Amino acid sequence: MARLTEIEPRRQAAAQEGGVGRIAMALLAVAVTLIAIWYGFIFLRDNQNTAPKIVTTLVAIVWGVGGVAALFFSANLLIEQFGDAAKAYLRPFVFVGPAVFMLGWFLFLPTLRTIYLSLLNNDSTQFVGLRNYVFAITDRSMLESFRNNLIWMIFGTAGCVIFGLVIAVLADRSKFENLAKALIFMPMAISFVGAGVIWRFIYYYAPPGEPQIGLLNAIVTGLGGQPQAWTSLLQPWNNLFLVIIMIWLQTGFAMVIFSSAIKGIPTDILEASRVDGATEWQVFFQIMIPAIMSTIITVTTTIVIFSLKIFDVVIVMTGGQYGTHVIATQFYRQFFTNRDFGRGAAIAIVLLIAVSPVIYYNLRQLGKQEGFR
Incomplete structure (x- = not known):
């Protein structure tokens, strides 16, 4: 019995260390994916007029489709390391969150900007109300x-x-x-x-x-x-x-x-x-x-x-x-x-x-x- 009481805490500690290690690896995968996507964007931005069109096209396809797929895969891998309750809570943010973010960035914020401009004069230098x-x-x-x-x-x-x-x-x-x-x-x-x-x-x-x-x-x-x-x-x-x-x-x-x-x-x-x-x-x-x-x-x-x-x-x-x-x-x-x-x-x-x-x-x-x- 004494040995069992000593072994159980060790198992729990080992399991926790393994869980922390898997979470760290999943976070690393997400970070690497984000870095790759960013550098792909930099490449396309800086070489769109100098690189051959076929090269930029292939890079854009691989970067766009592959980058999004890799990002979702790595993010899902990270979520899988948590418990069932945490997974149920976090998964919608991973799969729906990017779409909501894009809608907010490209629709909601421009709407607010447009409302602000509508209260200014023709060259946006003076407030004119309604x-x-x-x-x-x-x-x-x-x-x-x-x-x-x-x-x-x-x-x-x-x-x-x-x-x-x-x-x-x-x-x-x-x-x-x-x-x-x-x-x-x-x-x-x-x-x-x-x-x-x-x-x-x-x-x-x-x-x-x-x-x-x-x-x-x-x-x-x-x-x-x-x-x-x-x-x-x-x-x-x-x-x-x-x-x-x-x-x-x-x-x-x-x-x-x-x-x-x-x-x-x-x-x-x-x-x-x-x-x-x-x-x-x-x-x-x-x-x-x-x-x-x-x-x-x-x-x-x-x-x-x-x-x-x-x-x-x-x-x-x-x-x-x-x-x-x-x-x-x-x-x-x-x-x-x-x-x-x-x-x-x-x-x-x-x-x-x-x-x-x-x-x-x-x-x-x-x-x-x-x-x-």
Whole structure:
């Protein structure tokens, strides 16, 4: 018994020493990984213009992918040296913490910086309080931008949702479903700048006497009509010609989501309703729509958020001329063209405030669907 009482403390001491040694090795692995990542950054920063492109590309791939993988592996190895309670507490910080840190660094801090700039004058040398916000909500050009964003939000969102839903229902009954969906979804692969360039050729207007190379005016003149400057006349309804581009791009997104939701409706319910004498309209409005209502809300709010932030299409098509400015293009004009940092920052915050309620509602809907559980 005496020997056992002497041996047990030694075992415990040895175990503690071994645990401390493993923790020290794990910490060393984390430190080495961080040093390697830092030196990889230094190499890419200092040699991006002198080293061969293939070398910098390979180093960037190995450094980026391998460095992140090594960092997570070494950090997880460190956590594994602790007890179960400590592991359960620390593991979220390792795997979620970097993402939260990056969001804070690149989103939260710049937001605070933007709020600070919005309270200063044009060159950020004097405090002016809420004067920039007064401009953002009372200036005539800003009110015009709010009106245009409302047009985008109402007509653009409605067009995307309605066309996406109708196409999803019709394609679900077609034997060419995959081909039809691929063609409708194809514009999603085009950037908004690229789409703007494409549609500039469609809407292109040439003065009288010159050939109409724009597709729409070529059709109009071919039918005996007069060519029109579609994106500059009929203000503010010329914005609708720009909204069509958004509908063309986003209908495929809505269609795919709706098609997936419709396929999730039990076929027994649909067949039973038809057997009971329900028409296709009744099946659509009284069974399909209620069954996928949560999906419709999610898609609608997502497209609303996009429509409030629209920028690329407007800046490529008209540059904001002819009464087509939106909030985002006004921010760009004030901040980068006029170099009025105070007004530009205030407009950016106004845009953030406009989008935030929709984002909050969207997250709540996803939470109810256990999207974050």
